[in-house]
Amino acid sequence: MTKKNLHVSLDPEIYETLHETANMNSTSMNAIVKESIISYLHQTRSKQLLNRSNFTFIDLFAGIGGMRLGFESAGGKCVFSSEWDKYSQETYLANFGERPAGDITQIDEREIPDHDVLVAGFPCQPFSLAGVSKKNSLGRAHGFKDKTQGTLFFDIARILDAKRPKVFLLENVKNLRSHDKGKTYKVIIDTLKELNYHVFDEVIDGSGYVPQHRERIFIVGFDANIYKTAPNFHFPESNVKYRVRDILESTVDDKFTLSDKLWLYLQAHAAKHKKLGNGFGFGIADLNGATRTLSARYHKDGSEILIPQEKKNPRRLTPRECARLQGYPENYKIVVSNTQAYKQFGNSVVVPLISAISREMIKAMAVDERKVENVV
Incomplete structure (x- = not known):
């Protein structure tokens, strides 16, 4: 294919920024410009697809709305939020025009609106497995309700069970995997699979999106009742360096x-x-x-x-x-x-990283539900 030439005049400030970025990444200015254009076109195309999806989501353990900002940037509409801290509620109100519902443990899951995506950055707590083996020996079912009762993860599980969102995103500290000698994480993953979700998880460093090393674990699930086989979902990757x-x-x-x-x-x-x-x-x-x-x-x-x-x-x-x-x-x-x-x-999240994850989630949803023929 014959290459086309495009001549562009740049302000000195933009030129110097491009030059400095190229040097910092040990590449050429042409490569930086090309990558930036491709990235822009990709994001524009993705936004067009995502905006057409018009999905709804709920924002649990909402904090000050970092997760909400990420999913709104992907074309989502928040239909419910919950956050118990009064100061965080004030910040949330000032920025989104609504005060989140309070303590999630006191909220009836049946009163939460239907939604496509559940989003939650939940606190990490140990689980007590006492009594499970006894119930097994008696031939009594226990399930997630007994395994997770008394923890805040239980509230996520009961909402997933009652409302059956198509997809969820959970966020937590990197050490969740090793918490309580791995027992906590095992209960979480086993519970999500027991609820019949395809589960993906990965630790991602936010430094690919902001100038901060911030490793967090992200867990994504797709409802297996809708997606009979595991969707073609991939967590985003970024090697961009920020200062x-x-x-x-x-x-x-x-x-x-x-x-x-x-x-x-x-x-x-x-x-x-x-x-x-x-x-x-x-x-x-x-x-x-x-x-x-x-x-x-x-x-x-x-x-x-x-x-x-x-x-x-x-x-x-x-x-x-x-x-x-x-x-x-x-x-x-x-x-x-x-x-x-x-x-x-x-206590918050890296907003651009959440935006990138949400785009990948919604694209996977769109492809598997045959909403679009091609995704850029």
Whole structure:
């Protein structure tokens, strides 16, 4: 095929950004431009397909709506949300115009609207298997209700059982697999399969979507009553490199700079643990790379992610920078105190990663339900 030439004039700023990105990825500017165009066309085509799907979803353990943003970007409509924390409810209300229902354990699953997709970033809890072997010996059925009763995963299971969404996405910390010597994860996967879902799972690092190392486990399921064979679903992959410096605010109040007392304490604390061989300490961010994982404890001292400053002590990220580090849009409203904002973003998800997973889920749904003939 004969190649076609296209001449484009670029602003100096865009040209320099392309040049810098090419150097950072050890490739040519032409390759970067080509990849960007292909990616844009792919996403545009995907959005057209996804918007036509007009799927509905529910947002459980919703936090401040990071999962919701991801699925809305894929053309979904949220028909129900649940979050018990009052401060997170305030942030959710400010950004989505609705206050989530409260404690999911007190909500009757029959009152939840029908939906295509269930989304939940649920807390990790151990399961008690006491009594199961006894019930087996007596020939009595126990099933997921007995195995998971008393945990928050039980509430997901009972909703899946009652409402039968076509697909679900669950998100949790990477260590869920090893939690309680693997017993917790085994109960979860066995329960989802017992509920007759095809299950896919993978640990993904958010650094392919934002400048932050954030490994989380994602579990996707497709209703086997609808999809007789396991769908052709694949988790997304991204090798794009992002830089911390690109999410930093140009002007930052001095209140975010560590005091001499705190800075001296963190250095002494790190030196002490290094001497003991523990390797624990603060983290000065590489501005041309990715940060450590942002946690809910960031409000305490900001030690895991500190931003270097010339002739000054390092500083912690601002709440807006934390929002950017998680991939939230610039128009996302922060309506709570800095302390609560740090907790909320530290507990949240990488929004662009959720968007990428949701697109793959909906494309798999569309193909297997013969909604489209070809998916780009």
